[in-house]
Amino acid sequence: MLVTQQEQLRAQVTTLVDRLGPGRSSLVPILQEVKTQYHGIDSDAMQIVADLLDIHPVEVYSVATFYAFLNPAAEGQFVVRLCRTVSCDLAGKDAIARQLESELDVAFGETSKDGRFTLDWANCMGMCDQGPALLVNDRVYTRVTPETVREIVAECRAAHDGHAAERKEGYLV
Amino acid sequence: MSIQTQGNTLTFASIDADAGLRTALAMSRPDIIDTVSDSGMKGRGGAGFPTGMKWNFAGAEKGDKKYIICNADEGEPGTFKDRVILSEFPDLVFAGMAIAGRAIGAAEGIVYLRGEYSYLRSHLNAVIKKRRAAGLLGKDVGGVKGFDFDIIVALGAGAYICGEETALIESLEGFRGEPRNRPPFPVVAGYRYAPTVVNNVETLASAACIFAKGVDWFKSFGTDRSTGFKLFSISGDCAKPGVYEFPFGITVADLLKEVGGENAKAVQIGGASGTCVPRTQFARRMAFEDIPTGGSVIVFGPQTDMLAVAENFLEFFADESCGQCTPCRVGNAKMLAAAGQLKDGVCSAEYLAELRELSGTMQVASKCGLGQTSSNAFMSILEHFGDEIMSRPAQAETARTSA
Numbered sequence: 001m002l003v004t005q006q007e008q009l010r011a012q013v014t015t016l017v018d019r020l021g022p023g024r025s026s027l028v029p030i031l032q033e034v035k036t037q038y039h040g041i042d043s044d045a046m047q048i049v050a051d052l053l054d055i056h057p058v059e060v061y062s063v064a065t066f067y068a069f070l071n072p073a074a075e076g077q078f079v080v081r082l083c084r085t086v087s088c089d090l091a092g093k094d095a096i097a098r099q100l101e102s103e104l105d106v107a108f109g110e111t112s113k114d115g116r117f118t119l120d121w122a123n124c125m126g127m128c129d130q131g132p133a134l135l136v137n138d139r140v141y142t143r144v145t146p147e148t149v150r151e152i153v154a155e156c157r158a159a160h161d162g163h164a165a166e167r168k169e170g171y172l173v
Numbered sequence: 174m175s176i177q178t179q180g181n182t183l184t185f186a187s188i189d190a191d192a193g194l195r196t197a198l199a200m201s202r203p204d205i206i207d208t209v210s211d212s213g214m215k216g217r218g219g220a221g222f223p224t225g226m227k228w229n230f231a232g233a234e235k236g237d238k239k240y241i242i243c244n245a246d247e248g249e250p251g252t253f254k255d256r257v258i259l260s261e262f263p264d265l266v267f268a269g270m271a272i273a274g275r276a277i278g279a280a281e282g283i284v285y286l287r288g289e290y291s292y293l294r295s296h297l298n299a300v301i302k303k304r305r306a307a308g309l310l311g312k313d314v315g316g317v318k319g320f321d322f323d324i325i326v327a328l329g330a331g332a333y334i335c336g337e338e339t340a341l342i343e344s345l346e347g348f349r350g351e352p353r354n355r356p357p358f359p360v361v362a363g364y365r366y367a368p369t370v371v372n373n374v375e376t377l378a379s380a381a382c383i384f385a386k387g388v389d390w391f392k393s394f395g396t397d398r399s400t401g402f403k404l405f406s407i408s409g410d411c412a413k414p415g416v417y418e419f420p421f422g423i424t425v426a427d428l429l430k431e432v433g434g435e436n437a438k439a440v441q442i443g444g445a446s447g448t449c450v451p452r453t454q455f456a457r458r459m460a461f462e463d464i465p466t467g468g469s470v471i472v473f474g475p476q477t478d479m480l481a482v483a484e485n486f487l488e489f490f491a492d493e494s495c496g497q498c499t500p501c502r503v504g505n506a507k508m509l510a511a512a513g514q515l516k517d518g519v520c521s522a523e524y525l526a527e528l529r530e531l532s533g534t535m536q537v538a539s540k541c542g543l544g545q546t547s548s549n550a551f552m553s554i555l556e557h558f559g560d561e562i563m564s565r566p567a568q569a570e571t572a573r574t575s576a
Contacts, residue, residue: 028327085485
């Protein structure tokens with residue numbers, strides 16, 4: 001990473017620490033913000049967070065790798081997580097999984113070549129009565145069908161920023 | 174903000190949360206705890222610890238820093254009632270937290286919201302803000318001089334284990350969500366090693382109901398040993414999945430009739446860590462004295478492949494085990510591998526007997542509830558559906574036959 005980029009990162013993380021506090025309790029919220037902003041938590045970011053919280057960077061690494069949503073690996077702008085737990089499984093998640101792989105041209109656990117989409121599994125996300133369910137970043141889609149997979153992906157592709165279009169309510173009924 | 178979950182009419186909808194809070198604030202602190210104890214309410218998260226006793230332990234501890242934590246890390250497969258409560262009745266939950274805070278002498282409340290529910294955070298913060306403006310949170314809550322109580326929402330990051338109360342506390346403190354040794358229990362040394370009550374969302378909401386409507390009213394629902402009503406998360410092969418309220422003591426058969434799942438061959442009660450109940454036992458009751466449950470019911474229709482179900486649960490646990498203790502980390506991996514062997518038709522009965530022993534070891538030797546319960550579903554499926562899942566033709570062979 002270029003020195004200027006590193007300085008920029010340090011400045012941004014410093015702002016975060018100022019806002020959330022320098023205590024250890026702030027570690028998870030800080031990493032959540034870093035992850036949201038940078039779609040990953042690289043070793044520079046971990047080192048900076050460690051410096052500012054006055055802990056060893058391995059502590060930061062240890063926490064980041066523990067939580068599924070803090071996965072330090074670089075992820076796409078849109079992280080699509082399909083629920084794989086039993087109720088969504090009974091509701092036909094396998095067909096949705098195949099459709100997602102075809103639509104995005106990636107396998108589960110991978111990020112698309114253009115860096116926009118990461119496809120992953122989620123363990124039960126509490127939408128068991130409305131499966132199959134999936135999350136795109138922090139947006140939930142329920143009763144997904146192979147046809148709506150296409151629409152969801154198209155919405156993401158059409159969106160400029162980190163969020164899919166505002167039509168989510170359509171999927172929540 | 175409401176993700177439209179169907180079901181029957183919930184009592185929560187007819188309760189004035191703030192009437193409950195006012196009633197409680199007019200009482201002395203020991204009286205608040207006694208009221209909850211008298212109600213006989215047990216924790217709604219599934220473990221069923223008496224709520225009054227928990228509040229009493231924390232209340233008896235010395236120290237001016239105490240905490241109320243609302244466990245909204247609803248991660249048990251097949252459970253989603255807390256999502257509905259938080260979406261539709263957050264005032265009841267926050268009133269319940271304030272009552273608990275008053276009872277034990279805590280000034281801070283934390284809602285630990287699972288990362289998968291992050292879309293609820295702004296909604297909850299808006300309700301908290303409104304309650305602050307109404308004097309129901311913040312300084313001198315409800316006009317009671319000297320009773321300050323406020324609530325913040327903390328967001329989890331995708332770890333089932335953080336629903337375990339000591340793992341949840343570790344996570345709040347900025348560590349890996351690895352359960353602590355107990356004792357000391359959180360009521361003695363919890364968040365930041367201060368006395369802490371960790372209650373499920375529904376427990377706190379129900380506590381507010383008890384104060385709004387009275388102990389006798391609450392005890393008019395349910396059984397002697399499992400008082401009150403309970404929210405059930407119903408999913409799987411049934412006509413009307415959703416969140417339902419039933420009094421404790423309802424039979425599995427009656428519940429299935431209500432939700433349109435009469436032809437089920439089995440139901441999974443209590444989520445992945447619960448037990449699989451076959452059709453022959455549908456007369457059993459949902460109550461702490463028969464089938465204890467946090468309210469998750471997954472219905473399996475006649476066509477369900479029970480081995481696939483067992484494998485799905487085991488994949489979940491192998492993935493979600495925090496890895497800290499050996500019986501859970503290795504045990505779940507062994508169980509999952511065995512499910513694969515069964516699928517391939519290459520698992521000996523002798524090995525299954527060994528797995529039963531391993532399951533016993535996991536139950537007694539695992540550090541927390543995850544490892545202690547994770548093999549339950551597999552073992553009950555083996556017990557009740559042994560004929561279905563043993564001696565399968567190898568998968569390759571099946572493929573050849575069908576080709």
